Amino acid sequence: MGALIAGVLLWSIVHLTKSVAPEFRESLQSKLGKGPHRGLVALLIIAAVALMIYGWRTAQFEFVYDPPTWGRHLNMLFMVFAILLFGAAQGKSQIRQWIRHPMLTGMLVWAGGHLLANGDSRSVVLFGGLGLWALISIFTVSRNEGAWVKPTETASVGREILGFIIALVLYGVLFMTHLYYTGMPLVGG
Template identity: 70%
Template sequence: MGALIAGVLLWSIVHLTKSITPGLRSVIRQRLGAGPHQGLVALLVLGSVGLMIYGWRSAIPEFVYDAPGWGRHLNMLLMLIAIYLFGVAQGKSRIKQIIRHPMLTGMFLWALGHVLANGDSRSVVLFGGLGLWALISIFTVSRNEGTWIKPEEVPSLGREALSVVIAIVLYGLLFASHRWFAGVPLVG
């Protein structure tokens, strides 16, 4: 469990450094140079993902709480929404008129859904930790960015529909392969 906790903490610290202590990040970037700084951040993020994967696979799940029966079904709906939000975060989307940080919101929904569907210790650490990170990030990034200026340009309905179709296809692929990449079958 220690590796899982370390991975979630490392991920959170690396990502929150920019929004909580922007001065520190600037100092590190100036001392190392832009390229080495980006390389260090990438290495730390990859290291955190590696720790989370190793920690998840090696931790023995222990009972923490009974997940509600409806939690699994709500999780499946939240995953579809999260995948859509991840996809539209970098491009144009009408959802950006409503949600300021679609990727962080998607990450929070992903984590929330998994906490509702699972009541074991490693799920609480991984999904609870990453959900808390996403929630803190939404507030700290918004604070640093100041007043929200909604994008003026919105995509056509056809482009928006294409984003939904892509999200549904990706959802199906992730659903079918969850057993292999997460080690947990969703059905069966």
């Protein structure tokens, strides 16, 4: 469990540095240079993901709470929306007219859905920790950016439909391969 906790903490600290401690980040960037700083951040994020994967796979399953029976099905629906929000964060989208931080909101939906479906200690650490990181990030980034200025350009209806189709395809791929990258079957297990 220690590796999982370390991975979630490392992910959160590296990502929050920009919005919580911008002076420290700027100081480090000026000492290292912009390119090496980016490389260090990328290396730390890769290490965080590796720790989370290793920690998830090696941590003992311990019961924490009994998730609702409908939580698993609601989570499957939430994942479509999470993927759609992740995609909306990458470019023009009508979603950006309603949601200021679609990537972080997608992370909250992903984390919340998984907490509805899973009641074990690993899930609480991983999904609870990353959900908390996303929530803190929404507030700190918003505070630093000031008043929300909605994007003036949005995607066409065709582009929105294409984004939804891509989200459904990605959902299908992730659904079918979930067992291989998490060790947890979605059906029949």
